Amino acid sequence: MKVYIGIDWSEKKHDIxxxxxxxxxxxxxxxxxxxxxxxxxxxxxxxLGVASSDCLVALxxxxxxxxxxxxxxxxxxxxxxPPNAVKSAQGRYRQSGAKDDSQDxxxxxxILRTDxxxxxxxxxxxxxxRQIRAKISLILFLTQGIIRHSNRLRAVLLRYxxxxxxxxxxxxxxxxxxxxxxxxxxxxxxxxxxxxFKLFAQQHHHTHPKNWARCYNQLQAHYPSADxxxxxxxxxxxVILTEILNKLVRTKQQALHDLQILYRQHPDHFIYTSxxxxxxxxxxxxxxxxxxxxxxxxxxxxxxxxAGTCPVTRQxxxxxxVVFRRGCDHEFRQIIQQWAKMTIRxxxxxxxxxRSVRPHCDSENDAVRRLANRWLxxxxxxxxxxxxxxxxYHLRQHALRCLPNH
Numbered sequence: 001m002k003v004y005i006g007i008d009w010s011e012k013k014h015d016i017x018x019x020x021x022x023x024x025x026x027x028x029x030x031x032x033x034x035x036x037x038x039x040x041x042x043x044x045x046x047x048l049g050v051a052s053s054d055c056l057v058a059l060x061x062x063x064x065x066x067x068x069x070x071x072x073x074x075x076x077x078x079x080x081x082p083p084n085a086v087k088s089a090q091g092r093y094r095q096s097g098a099k100d101d102s103q104d105x106x107x108x109x110x111i112l113r114t115d116x117x118x119x120x121x122x123x124x125x126x127x128x129x130r131q132i133r134a135k136i137s138l139i140l141f142l143t144q145g146i147i148r149h150s151n152r153l154r155a156v157l158l159r160y161x162x163x164x165x166x167x168x169x170x171x172x173x174x175x176x177x178x179x180x181x182x183x184x185x186x187x188x189x190x191x192x193x194x195x196x197f198k199l200f201a202q203q204h205h206h207t208h209p210k211n212w213a214r215c216y217n218q219l220q221a222h223y224p225s226a227d228x229x230x231x232x233x234x235x236x237x238x239v240i241l242t243e244i245l246n247k248l249v250r251t252k253q254q255a256l257h258d259l260q261i262l263y264r265q266h267p268d269h270f271i272y273t274s275x276x277x278x279x280x281x282x283x284x285x286x287x288x289x290x291x292x293x294x295x296x297x298x299x300x301x302x303x304x305x306x307a308g309t310c311p312v313t314r315q316x317x318x319x320x321x322v323v324f325r326r327g328c329d330h331e332f333r334q335i336i337q338q339w340a341k342m343t344i345r346x347x348x349x350x351x352x353x354x355r356s357v358r359p360h361c362d363s364e365n366d367a368v369r370r371l372a373n374r375w376l377x378x379x380x381x382x383x384x385x386x387x388x389x390x391x392x393y394h395l396r397q398h399a400l401r402c403l404p405n406h
Contacts, residue, residue: 006109274388
C-alpha cells in the first residue's frame with residue numbers, strides 16, 4: 001500500500017494529511033515544530049502499518065528541519081511542490097475561497113497522488129554544495145547590509161561633512177571607514193597637512209599614490225559649513241555607522257575567502273570556472289543554484305522558468321499574450337542577470353546577441369534578461385554533460401547553424 005503524506009508547514013507547527021493511494025483520507029495530524037512533533041509524525045505512520053519506504057511525502061519547501069528528519073528516517077520519496085502550484089489548485093475542493101491548513105495538507109497530498117509525474121523526486125545536494133549555498137546566502141545578506149548602511153552614512157555625511165564623500169571611491173571601502181573614524185568632523189579634516197594625509201594613506205595601504213594630491217585637494221576644498229550642533233549630532237552617528245560597515249565588510253571578505261576554499265573542492269567547479277567573467281562570487285553562486293542532482297531540471301526550460309528569465313505565455317483561442325514572469329527564484333534571476341551583463345564585455349556572441357535584441361526591448365533589463373535566458377540554456381547543457389565552456393566551439397556551432405539548410 002502506498003500512502004501520500006501532504007505537509008502544510010509553518011514556523012511553529014505543521015498540518016499533515018495521510019492519503020491512501022485510492023484517494024481516501026486516512027488521518028489528519030497537527031504537530032509542533034520540535035523533536036516530539038517530528039516523532040509523532042513517524043508514530044502515526046507506524047500506526048497505519050506503512051513502511052517509510054512506502055510513503056510519498058510532499059511539502060512546499062526544501063529548507064526546513066522537517067526535511068532533514070524525513071531523510072534520516074528513510075522517507076526516500078520526497079517531493080517539493082511549488083507554492084504557486086498549490087495556490088492555483090485551491091479550487092479543487094473549495095470553490096468558496098475558504099482556507100484551512102489541514103485541508104491544504106490534504107490538497108498537497110492529493111496533488112502528489114494525481115500529478116506526481118509533474119514533479120521530480122527531491123534528492124538532497126551534497127554537504128559541500130549545501131555549505132556553498134549557505135555561504136552564498138550569507139554573502140548576499142551581508143551585501144544588503146553594506147548597501148543599506150552605506151546609503152545611510154552617505155545621507156549623514158551629505159548633511160554635515162560632504163568633503164568625506166569626495167576623497168575615496170566608495171564608503172564600503174575600509175580606508176573610507178578608517179578615515180571617518182580618525183577624522184569624524186570637517187574641522188578634523190581641515191587640520192590635516194598633506195604629509196599627515198600621505199601617512200594615513202600609506203598606513204591603510206592606499207594603492208594609488210598618484211591620486212593622493214587630488215584626494216587631499218578635494219578634502220581641503222571649500223564646502224558649505226554645517227551648524228556646530230549639527231556636526232556634533234551627526235558625527236557620532238557617522239562613527240557608529242562606519243564601525244558597523246567595517247565589521248560587515250571584513251565579515252564579507254572572510255566569507256568570500258571561505259567560499260573559495262569550499263568551491264575549489266567541488267567536483268563541478270571546473271564547469272563554472274570556464275564561464276567568462278563570472279568571477280569569485282558568481283561562479284559558486286551559479287553552482288549553488290543548480291546543485292548536484294542532474295534530474296532536478298530535466299530541460300533548459302525548467303531552469304529558465306526557475307530563474308524567471310523566460311516570459312509567461314497566456315494563449316486562448318485567437319488571444320495570445322506574453323507577460324513578464326513574476327513567480328520565480330528572484331535571487332537566482334538577480335545572479336544570472338548580473339553575470340549575463342558582465343559577459344557582454346568579454347564574449348563576442350553575447351555582445352552580438354545583446355546588440356541585436358536591444359532595439360526591440362522595452363528596457364536594458366529586458367535585453368539583459370533575454371541574454372541571461374540564452375546563457376542558462378548553455379549552462380544547463382554544460383552541467384548535464386559535465387564539460388567546461390569552450391567559446392571557440394560555441395562560435396563554430398553558432399556559425400554552422402547560421403548556414404543555409406542547417
